[in-house]
Amino acid sequence: MSEKIPPELSLDALKSGNRDEFTRLVDAYSGPMYRMAMKMLGDGQDAEDVLQNTFLNAFKHIRSFEERSSLSTWLYRIAANEALMMIRKRRPETTMTDTSVEGDEGGEYSPLQFVDWCCLPEDELLSVEARRHLDRAIQRLPEKLRIVFILRDLEDLSIEETRQVLDLSQTAVKTRLLRARLNLREQLSSYYSERIGDRIEKK
Amino acid sequence: MTQSAHCKSLLDSLSEYVDGTLSEELCNEIQRHLSDCQNCSIVVDTLRKTIYLYHAITSEPADVPRDVRERLFHSLKLEDYLQH
Numbered sequence: 351m352s353e354k355i356p357p358e359l360s361l362d363a364l365k366s367g368n369r370d371e372f373t374r375l376v377d378a379y380s381g382p383m384y385r386m387a388m389k390m391l392g393d394g395q396d397a398e399d400v401l402q403n404t405f406l407n408a409f410k411h412i413r414s415f416e417e418r419s420s421l422s423t424w425l426y427r428i429a430a431n432e433a434l435m436m437i438r439k440r441r442p443e444t445t446m447t448d449t450s451v452e453g454d455e456g457g458e459y460s461p462l463q464f465v466d467w468c469c470l471p472e473d474e475l476l477s478v479e480a481r482r483h484l485d486r487a488i489q490r491l492p493e494k495l496r497i498v499f500i501l502r503d504l505e506d507l508s509i510e511e512t513r514q515v516l517d518l519s520q521t522a523v524k525t526r527l528l529r530a531r532l533n534l535r536e537q538l539s540s541y542y543s544e545r546i547g548d549r550i551e552k553k
Numbered sequence: 554m555t556q557s558a559h560c561k562s563l564l565d566s567l568s569e570y571v572d573g574t575l576s577e578e579l580c581n582e583i584q585r586h587l588s589d590c591q592n593c594s595i596v597v598d599t600l601r602k603t604i605y606l607y608h609a610i611t612s613e614p615a616d617v618p619r620d621v622r623e624r625l626f627h628s629l630k631l632e633d634y635l636q637h
């Protein structure tokens with residue numbers, strides 16, 4: 351998605367309120383927006399609300415879309431804001447403690463686990479149970495790290511695109527990405543080193 | 554630098570190292586450290602694997618379930634397009 355507007359869509363038609371064109375926009379982007387919301391929220395109903403609000407907002411504001419970013423970045427931006435709002439609504443008490451992420455952004459995040467679990471076979475690394483664990487691990491990330499990881503590593507946006515979506519500096523994106531990745535590595539290390547333990551016991 | 558200071562400085566460029574966006578010079582420096590620091594090697598390998606696994610579970614096409622798509626089209630007043 352390096353082009354700002356995919357060739358099959360006409361921005362002029364979208365801006366003039368053409369419904370055929372808007373339907374094409376929805377079909378082109380609802381998949382990634384829904385996936386992003388699912389990973390962010392871990393709940394089908396909430397993800398569906400975010401999906402609907404994203405395109406309602408896109409519909410309403412398409413005329414103010416300036417081609418400074420790509421259409422997909424612009425949509426991710428709406429969807430990310432909707433998802434973050436949903437999280438705040440869901441757990442209003444966390445908004446008070448949310449600053450902790452900024453507070454220790456430069457702080458310690460040294461690795462604690464040094465088990466090499468790379469040797470586990472692929473079908474074990476990606477078993478149904480392991481996949482559930484991978485999803486749960488994302489949910490345990492603080493949301494400011496979670497959104498950066500999802501955009502950069504799951505949705506495959508560049509650092510620059512992620513920065514545009516979240517209105518952050520490059521440095522903040524890089525720091526949060528590193529912290530998210532290291533946090534997930536710790537969580538996965540705990541999980542997979544137990545699997546290695548199980549294998550040794552069975553033998 | 555002491556060994557642990559090397560470990561610490563590697564941590565800061567870890568993301569860029571696994572993404573392959575570091576300069577050749579820094580890359581070589583990291584590789585030298587990795588060749589005699591087992592803990593850092595494990596961190597690099599398992600971090601790579603972590604990212605790889607998440608790529609693997611999202612490489613499947615992002616489909617919206619049929620019923621979710623239907624409700625989306627209704628909420629956008631595009632239900633007459635649902636036959637497509």
Ligand SMILES: [Zn+2]
Pocket residue numbers: 556559560563586590591592593594
């Ligand atoms: Zn080291």
